[in-house]
Amino acid sequence: MRCIRLYLPMLFCASLAVASVQAQIAPEVTPELARAQQRYDAQIERCNRGNLPEPARRACVREAGHALDRARGGPARDVAEPSASGRAIVVTPAGAPEPPSDSTAVTTPNGRATIVLPADGSTPRPQ
Numbered sequence: 001m002r003c004i005r006l007y008l009p010m011l012f013c014a015s016l017a018v019a020s021v022q023a024q025i026a027p028e029v030t031p032e033l034a035r036a037q038q039r040y041d042a043q044i045e046r047c048n049r050g051n052l053p054e055p056a057r058r059a060c061v062r063e064a065g066h067a068l069d070r071a072r073g074g075p076a077r078d079v080a081e082p083s084a085s086g087r088a089i090v091v092t093p094a095g096a097p098e099p100p101s102d103s104t105a106v107t108t109p110n111g112r113a114t115i116v117l118p119a120d121g122s123t124p125r126p127q
Contacts, residue, residue, distance in 0.1 A: 036071030040064050 047060035069075045080091045106115045 033071060036068055040068040043067070 043064035044061060047057050047064060052060060076093050078091050078093055080089050082088070083090050104117050106117060107113070108115065
């Protein structure tokens with residue numbers, strides 16, 4: 001009984017935190033968007049039945065995605081941002097996490113190439 005009194009408030013707080021995060025992440029789903037998602041799911045199911053050749057199946061899946069994008073107001077826009085070092089412009093889809101940019105670049109001894117070492121500090125080995 002004592003454990004229940006101890007863990008019940010912790011469980012309640014955790015469930016509130018999860019609900020708060022879900023409310024921030026999940027976009028508002030309107031009936032129109034729900035119907036568009038159902039149409040998309042049905043179209044994908046038709047595309048993947050196995051009766052279409054591969055190029056036609058890919059075109060079917062693409063068209064289903066385009067229709068869902070149109071219902072949502074268009075595809076996600078690409079975002080162009082300068083890298084942390086300022087040496088490049090990184091283009092990513094909206095909402096994507098920023099790629100790691102803490103790698104180091106080393107110029108080869110002859111000066112003809114630049115080698116970018118991995119961010120984890122490991123050294124690439126020739127194969």
